């Protein structure tokens with residue numbers, strides 16, 4: 404067996420791939436040969452990602468999808484299978500974060516994180532299994548976080564949602580292992596995407612400091628000395644989506660330059 408990663412002919416879906424890590428994941432999968440459908444609530448951004456993927460010579464298209472709506476997620480997956488013929492790789496990734504002290508976190512913001520980060524992943528898993536179980540193959544790679552492995556203060560609701568994604572990964576992996584479906588998640592560290600503008604904005608609003616200084620304090624605890632890039636994250640997902648990872652299932656792959664000495 405070749406040790407090169409080759410996803411030629413595979414069909415993948417990445418949610419939240421209009422920007423940030425999702426876009427990085429989608430581009431890495433496409434560079435490895437996959438055709439990649441781009442699902443995002445922001446369809447304009449999704450179309451831009453799809454265009455970049457088509458420029459690489461792969462098939463791609465954008466689908467407006469709100470991952471908090473089960474019917475929209477199922478319709479999106481049905482459309483991908485109709486247009487691209489099958490589904491090999493599902494990457495639920497869309498997410499959000501509301502930061503700040505727990506006693507200032509509204510139930511509405513708590514619910515928003517659970518809806519997008521957890522229910523969004525749950526619906527994607529169900530919709531993917533509709534096709535992966537009968538075909539007896541598939542790779543599901545969810546986006547958790549290093550905050551799904553170590554609990555991070557001021558991110559209590561976010562951490563809770565990401566620990567839940569890690570648990571979802573581990574449970575489903577055991578349920579579908581005999582169907583030749585591998586289920587893993589990734590634990591990205593710190594990548595300066597739009598989610599960080601939101602986190603820093605929330606922390607500033609809570610009176611906890613100034614945005615640049617707060618961000619620097621997070622970066623200062625990364626032993627490798629740098630923040631991660633969407634490509635660092637996309638490479639990890641591409642490995643987990645490949646046959647090189649065929650006996651890895653139910654695990655979380657942390658990509659964080661050694662931060663928090665994550666267990």
Ligand SMILES: NC(=O)c1ccc[n+]([C@@H]2O[C@H](COP(=O)([O-])OP(=O)(O)OC[C@H]3O[C@@H](n4cnc5c(N)ncnc54)[C@H](O)[C@@H]3O)[C@@H](O)[C@H]2O)c1
Nearest residue numbers: 419422423424444469470497498548591593594596597598
């Ligand atoms: N950036 C980081 O440092 C970091 C670290 C660990 C984990 N993550 C996780 O990575 C994932 C992507 O985050 P990001 O940093 O790229 O942030 P981002 O804000 O750049 O991207 C999030 C994407 O999700 C989309 N989205 C939001 N709500 C949606 C919904 N209901 N339905 C469909 N799409 C929706 C947005 O339109 C956007 O394109 C999230 O799950 C996040 O928790 C990010």
